[in-house]
Amino acid sequence: MATPPDNRMIIAIGAGLAVVAAVVLALIFGAGREQPTEAPPASKGGLTVDLAEAQSLEPTRELRCFVNGQFVGMATLTDCAQRNGLATDALDVGFDASGSLTAAPTASLAPPPALPPTDLAEVVPPVVTDEPTTGQPAPQPAATGGFCQRYTGSEWRSVSNSMSLNACVQALYAGTCVRPGDAQYGRWNDLTLRLVPGRVEQSNDNSRFRTLVEQNRSCAIPEVG
Structure with missing residues (x-):
């Protein structure tokens, strides 16, 4: 007749198998939690600068x-x-x-062009009208009127021979913006006009400029005067 197995032997074998299983599981999960020794890709890449304004430039x-x-x-x-x-x-x-x-x-990439001829009649021919039959003197342009010219290409071109300063500025620059460092030039009577980023400037000597009117971001120009 066979002797029944010893219960204590069975319990010992089961305990040993449980310990082995626990060790194997610990090794598997421990390997999964290991931190990589290599630096993340983002830390190896160069810094990308998003330049929104000049003030954000690094020194x-x-x-x-x-x-x-x-x-x-x-x-x-x-x-x-x-x-x-x-x-x-x-x-x-x-x-x-x-x-x-x-x-x-401002505008250093587009310095002022040479002035147009001093005799504006060479640039804008005078308007000839018939003498009125009533004997009254011919109407004269308003005191605020003047010659308005635009510099384009390599020459001065007439916009009007009787236009107010505001009308000249609007005709030259309304709705137009320029890039940093660039400029557009014009003339009203003896004033040199210059459009630069954010404003229209004026100069009496074609050299030293001062602000005439500011320009908003939509390139619109308020009324001058």
Whole structure:
């Protein structure tokens, strides 16, 4: 007759199998929780700068610098301003036609053109009208009227020979914006007009300009005067 198995032996074998199973499970889950020794991809990539405004430029970031309309090399915004003898916030910063970040004094990439002939009749022929039959003198243009001209290409072209300053500014620049560093020029009587980013300027000597009127972001210009 067979002897019944010892219950204590069965319990010991079962306990040993449970310990082995626990060790195997610990190794599996422990390996899954291991941290990678390699740095994450984001930490290895270069810093991407989202340039929303010139004020966000890092002090050490270099950009194309222009002085007197000439490219003088790469420089930080502060260095470029010093080369131009201006404060940092006096520079226009933006992307040029090649997509490169550029800094330049206002309109330095488009210096004033030579003035039109002093005899405006050479540019705009006088309007000839028949003498009135009533004997009354011919009506004269309003005192605020004047010659309005636009510089385009490489020459001055007439817009009107009797137009107010406001009408001239609107005819020249309303709805038009220019890129940083660029400018558009015009004339009203003896004033040189210049459209630069954010404003229209005026000059009595075709050299020193001052603000005439501000321009909003939609390129509209308020009434002048």
